[in-house]
Amino acid sequence: MSRKTMASTSRRGRGPALAATPAVLWFLLFMFAPLVVLFVVSVGVRGPGGGYQPGFTLANYGELQTRLVPILNTIEFSLLGTVVTLLLAYPLAYYLAMKAGRKKVVLLALIIVPFWTSMLIRTYAWTFLLGSKGIPEVLSAMGLADDVRLLNTPFAIVLGIVYNYLPLMLLPIYVSLERLDPALRAASKDLGAGRLATFRQVTLPLSAPGVLSGCLLVFIPVMGEYLIPVLLGGGRSYFLGNALADLFLQSRNWPLGAALAGSFILLMSFVVVGYSWLTRRLTGPLPTEGVL
Amino acid sequence: MPVANDERVAEGFLRVNGLCKEYGDVRAVSDVSFALEPGTFFALLGPSGCGKTTLLKLLAGFETPSAGEIHLGGDVITHVPAFRRPLNTVFQHYALFPHMDVTKNVGYALRQQRPRIAKSEIQSRVDEALLMVRLDHLGRRRPWELSGGQQQRVALARALVAQPSVLLLDEPLSALDAKLRVDMQTELKSLQTRLGISFVFVTHDQGEALSMADRIAVMRAGEIVQDSTPQELYDLPVDSWVAGFIGTMNFVPGTVTGASGGLTQITTDAGRFSGIPTTSDLTPGRSAQLALRPERLRLSTPGSGDTATAECTASGVIESFSFHGDQVDCTVRTRTLGAVRVRIPLAGAAHEINLQPGTTVDVGWHPKDARIVPTWNSASRP
Structure with a gap:
């Protein structure tokens, strides 16, 4: 082999690696490095005045069981919130994609525009609506019910979740229904399936990828939710986010906080892996485009 | 019901x-x-x-x-x-x-x-x-x-x-x-x-x-x-639109000038043609088209007598032709009928004619092979 070809071969070999460098650097700097820091802190020990002291112990992971309540709370509310959001979003998305006709654009805008306002302000507004001077007073004035408590209840938390995350659920489902070829539903009816049977056997399975994306888009951020339990739950239902804030800022137990955060990230990655596995199972190896 | x-x-x-x-x-x-x-x-x-x-x-x-x-x-x-x-x-x-x-x-x-x-x-x-x-x-x-x-x-x-x-x-x-x-x-x-x-x-x-x-x-x-x-x-399209939609058709516009026994007479710029079958009852005076299928037309060298069986002829010059293996499509520019498309089988007499653009030929047809169809245009809809 001549020197010339050797040189060109090696240059060609290095080419892709060089081209990938920014992405690799980005990944190392913003994904991998923080995770390493998190792990290092999680196996350290709490300093005498709080914070972090180098060390190596797995005790922090053993201590996680003392934080079981916020963990279970978070999972419970995230699941409940996701399911309620799905049950509300699916019919709405179905209506928008199939029945709304020309009103579609206006309705979609009405759903999306409010979310350009800060989430803090919108959630804060609910504290007035749900507070004793809000809906409960309206209800008692109408003589319908006395002494209704809405704010600082589990109900308020679920309401906050549904209200804040509805578009994230709605849009992927809407897109999957919108892309559904109307001829498929016509074919189903032509072959003897009524409306319900068509929905069950054609519309629902073909919108399942949208449903899954929507659930993931809602479930993941709700798991890390901090604001809603504080503002609408009154701190009674403690979420992981709140537990982490306390560990880092109040009791300054950084290693335990890091262990909790690390386990939380691990749990989330399992959810994401499960999501992609389920999506692939539901849709098969996806055709490149146009078929779904 | x-x-x-x-x-x-x-x-x-x-x-x-x-x-x-x-x-x-x-x-x-x-x-x-x-x-x-x-x-x-x-x-x-x-x-x-x-x-x-x-x-x-x-x-x-x-x-x-x-x-x-x-x-x-x-x-x-x-x-x-x-x-x-x-x-x-x-x-x-x-x-x-x-x-x-x-x-x-x-x-x-x-x-x-x-x-x-x-x-x-x-x-x-x-x-x-x-x-x-x-x-x-x-x-x-x-x-x-x-x-x-x-x-x-x-x-x-x-x-x-x-x-x-x-x-x-x-x-x-x-x-x-x-x-x-x-x-x-x-x-x-x-x-x-x-x-x-x-x-x-x-x-x-x-x-x-x-x-x-x-x-x-x-x-x-x-x-x-x-x-x-x-x-x-x-064979018998009901009007000029159907005739043009199905297959290829040459049209010569004219007016119905008489009918007897299912056979009609049409007067066009190219002259009067009679004894032509039609699909519908056409009253004299009605605007109609003389319709000629390309494969029903014959080509012959002028004066060769090959068009003897054809009662109607029009002379013209081959403008273009395309080869389709078993047959040839020619466009013949005639003085009386305008541009006419002719389809002739390659086997038979056709090869004896010089099928080059510029050749003078006679286009001939038998009245029984022509049709008279009422003119259709979007304005004539009832």
């Missing part, structure tokens, strides 16, 4: 009576009537927007007619929902369910039936249907893993598995390439003959309709303008 419960009406007898469909001010289907004996290959032929697909949707039950009735066998099915009609459809782009494999797609109609059909019977009927379209080895494939022709056959098997009394086909061959389309035409036709049920076949391709159908209904602006056998449609 009372519900017909006539026992004599055959099971697959489809009858449509005064069917109309309006979208706002637009009449997509206008007063369409026809009756199909079971086992008819019926083509609905027309340009896009003529209402043929809407008519098919009315038959399938995807649209509700504004007026008129649809009878199938002894029943009125005008307002029966699509999923209860014993008709099945092959969709233009097949509409195969992407989340089901071929077997599941084909068995879909059987799985909907109540009381439920046993799994083993569904399986055997699906196998049978797949065998019928020669896809028995591909049952486990997903639709997108199949070629266009294979998808087409899955769609056919899926529509036929429940043994519909009439099969509706919405331009099913339009997405296939030319060679495959010809193969599928033959296959569809033989399948229809074997099953003995009626096929209602929507197409804008006149060649497809002519080669497959027993009967062709030509549609224009929501109406059926001619409903006849392919031979009759080609």
Whole structure:
């Protein structure tokens, strides 16, 4: 082999690696490095005045069981919130994609525009609506019910979740229904399936990828939710986010906080892996485009 | 109209009576009537927007007619929902369910039936249907893993598995390439003959309709303008629009100047021609076209006497020609008839003529081979 070809071969070999460098650097700097820091802190020990002291112990992971309540709370509310959001979003998305006709654009805008306002302000507004001077007073004035408590209840938390995350659920489902070829539903009816049977056997399975994306888009951020339990739950239902804030800022137990955060990230990655596995199972190896 | 419960009406007898469909001010289907004996290959032929697909949707039950009735066998099915009609459809782009494999797609109609059909019977009927379209080895494939022709056959098997009394086909061959389309035409036709049920076949391709159908209904602006056998449609088109839509036709405009015994006389700029067959009663004075099929015309060298049998001639100069293997298409510029397209077989006398542009030739035809058709233009609609 001549020197010339050797040189060109090696240059060609290095080419892709060089081209990938920014992405690799980005990944190392913003994904991998923080995770390493998190792990290092999680196996350290709490300093005498709080914070972090180098060390190596797995005790922090053993201590996680003392934080079981916020963990279970978070999972419970995230699941409940996701399911309620799905049950509300699916019919709405179905209506928008199939029945709304020309009103579609206006309705979609009405759903999306409010979310350009800060989430803090919108959630804060609910504290007035749900507070004793809000809906409960309206209800008692109408003589319908006395002494209704809405704010600082589990109900308020679920309401906050549904209200804040509805578009994230709605849009992927809407897109999957919108892309559904109307001829498929016509074919189903032509072959003897009524409306319900068509929905069950054609519309629902073909919108399942949208449903899954929507659930993931809602479930993941709700798991890390901090604001809603504080503002609408009154701190009674403690979420992981709140537990982490306390560990880092109040009791300054950084290693335990890091262990909790690390386990939380691990749990989330399992959810994401499960999501992609389920999506692939539901849709098969996806055709490149146009078929779904 | 009372519900017909006539026992004599055959099971697959489809009858449509005064069917109309309006979208706002637009009449997509206008007063369409026809009756199909079971086992008819019926083509609905027309340009896009003529209402043929809407008519098919009315038959399938995807649209509700504004007026008129649809009878199938002894029943009125005008307002029966699509999923209860014993008709099945092959969709233009097949509409195969992407989340089901071929077997599941084909068995879909059987799985909907109540009381439920046993799994083993569904399986055997699906196998049978797949065998019928020669896809028995591909049952486990997903639709997108199949070629266009294979998808087409899955769609056919899926529509036929429940043994519909009439099969509706919405331009099913339009997405296939030319060679495959010809193969599928033959296959569809033989399948229809074997099953003995009626096929209602929507197409804008006149060649497809002519080669497959027993009967062709030509549609224009929501109406059926001619409903006849392919031979009759080609031979005796009802007006100049149909004549131009089916095959190639040379037109010479003129006025009807007389008629006797089904033969008509027309006066054109090129002179007066008489003894020419026509499709409809044409009163003298009516604007009409002398219509000449390219393959009915003959070419001869002037003065050679080859056009002796032809009673009418026009001399001209070959303007262009194209070679098609077994035949040659020439455009001849004549003084009296304008540009005339002539199709001549390569075998026979044709090769004796110098088929080069610029050659002077005589175009000849027999009056019996010409037709007189009433002039149609969009303004002449009633």
